[in-house]
Amino acid sequence: MNTNTVVSCKNIEKRYKNFELKVDSLDFPKGFATALIGENGAGKTTLLELIAGLRLEHEGDISYFDKYTESDRETDPTVKNNIGYTGTSNYFVPNWSLKQVKEAQDMLFDDFDGNKYDQILNELAISDPSKDKNKKVSSLSDGNKIKLMLAGVFARETNLLLMDEPASPLDPLMRDKLCSMIREYLEAGEGEKSVIFSTHNIADMENVTDYAVIVENGSIAEQGFVEELKEKYTYVKGDKADEETAKPFFYDMTSSSFGFEGLCLSENLDKLAGLDLITETPTLSQLAVGIMRANTKLTAIK
């Protein structure tokens, strides 16, 4: 698929004492929702924060909207104003009232739409703006603090949303609502708006994930449009008797006393001809877990 790029990462290296993120080339498609998926400590937050400009020191280059550099992101307000970011922890002052949170965002962002913000807070069932304006941020639950940040970014006129695990603290209904909000945001952008989010809630976010990037041990283990990945890999199940014959042609296999199952590269399926197997299109969860397990450095998981 030929697509434009909203964020392009080239030769990125970010080192900590016990960790290195190394990304040779990663282009996030413009007009789509991309999910960053990977085990704990894989480097998803590090990558998102490098893109958001919250961690500045690194090697390599990140470009935005096909033309802007990282230095443009810092100096040109049109770039910064075009990007919304939500992190895993609340960035509003705990002692602020909801009224102060709204005023601060109104002051910080020219494109902040107060009416839209109130409407989103209402839809997210966090507050009735006419009654709750004196409620303190600190009195909100973790999920409601995340909703406050989500309302803030969705109430702005941006072309790129970066969201670090937005679904984690949300209940299932609100995850569904978040998916709708992301879909509506993309549709309103008519190909110009993009979303990049990290998630461990793969099944809940599957229907809003167009492109997936699987991050493992600081590098990109796999990436692609979900529909293309579902063609590249096939989910295969078989009986115990065929396990040893099939194993060399599996990308990732788990076995029990009854049989085996796992991901196979579709191009290898002909090598399994003659075995009594069930083949299925993998779900995004099956794809992600299989790819994560095949690439993890945690031997206990293998």
Ligand SMILES: Nc1ncnc2c1ncn2[C@@H]1O[C@H](COP(=O)(O)OP(=O)(O)OP(=O)(O)O)[C@@H](O)[C@H]1O
């Ligand atoms: N400021 C820091 N100093 C040292 N090491 C760090 C720092 N920030 C992150 N790391 C390390 O970098 C690695 C990647 O962390 P990161 O938060 O990016 O992972 P993640 O994929 O977002 O994990 P999770 O799914 O648990 O949120 C971890 O080993 C972490 O300990």
